[in-house]
């Protein structure tokens with residue numbers, strides 16, 4: 201088994217999982233893009249070019265790039281994995297038994313490549329050649345029987361590595377819920393990951409990876425807002441404490457709105473003691489430090505947690521990280537530029553190593569500030585990729601980083 205693991209946001213990146221945008225993006229229309237969490241209709245081939253350049257920038261710096269579709273296809277070579285994948289997709293209550301029985305057999309007849317394509321790009325009512333009955337008749341021709349997953353692009357959210365464990369998350373928005381069926385399948389069935397211990401899981405309270413920041417070894421910040429719920433933050437805290445993966449979890453309330461859907465849309469680490477942060481919220485950002493006071497057994501439910509009074513985020517973080525100051529680098533130049541660049545994922549950087557970070561080139565002012573602060577910016581273009589509202593960090597799931 202290959203050794204994987206991550207204990208910070210900035211340790212030298214070894215292996216990352218990406219998803220090259222594919223046919224699932226071609227499912228987006230002006231009628232469904234809001235529901236599918238895209239702000240526009242991306243030009244797919246240009247999005248692919250931009251994504252290829254992103255992947256190449258990572259490889260050029262020695263990062264191993266794994267693609268979700270390739271891992272999924274390899275996973276689906278196994279009969280057991282196929283059974284699980286098909287059962288998961290067929291569990292939707294939209295189908296009805298006639299259609300479900302037909303589709304179950306039809307999907308079993310597909311090659312691993314074809315099955316992976318149906319699981320990611322979905323299946324429309326008018327693409328099915330059998331199983332006709334009440335449900336087929338009552339649905340419209342372009343209703344999806346298996347929903348497409350255009351947000352697979354944002355591999356950050358559907359799993360997160362914490363030390364040597366992988367947490368399959370529990371996604372809040374219905375349009376994304378099925379993504380974790382695929383990440384769970386990969387991590388539990390793909391030979392590369394065989395035996396990897398997992399925590400959390402899609403059946404637990406909502407936690408999304410974009411809300412989970414490994415500020416330093418043993419210190420995890422968890423954003424609580426539109427996606428991760430208070431109960432999700434508590435469950436994740438319990439699980440990481442039970443497995444001895446952290447000593448402090450900082451629960452960080454963020455506004456429940458699209459612009460700040462995850463904590464990593466507001467701030468990301470670019471060095472062991474530097475964070476790029478949206479200044480319009482920085483003063484208000486608070487954190488509740490959570491620690492363990494008693495262990496009455498082995499399960500996460502047997503822990504007694506202590507929750508400190510809320511403190512300014514930067515103060516609470518520096519304390520938990522045992523450093524004097526967590527230095528803030530501001531997004532933008534003035535409040536309006538900051539608002540524009542935050543919206544365009546200026547805060548959403550992916551650190552390749554301490555003081556080296558991938559960022560969208562369009563966020564000119566934020567990138568200039570990063571450079572001034574001694575951060576090397578690896579600039580990528582994201583005109584089409586950004587239409588789903590996610591930047592380099594959202595589009596990447598680090599699987600291994602040099603441990604700090």
Ligand SMILES: NC(=O)NCCC[C@H](N)C(=O)O
Nearest residue numbers: 237354410462588589590594
């Ligand atoms: N970590 C992130 O902020 N991920 C971006 C997710 C964007 C996606 N369209 C969503 O709304 O979930």
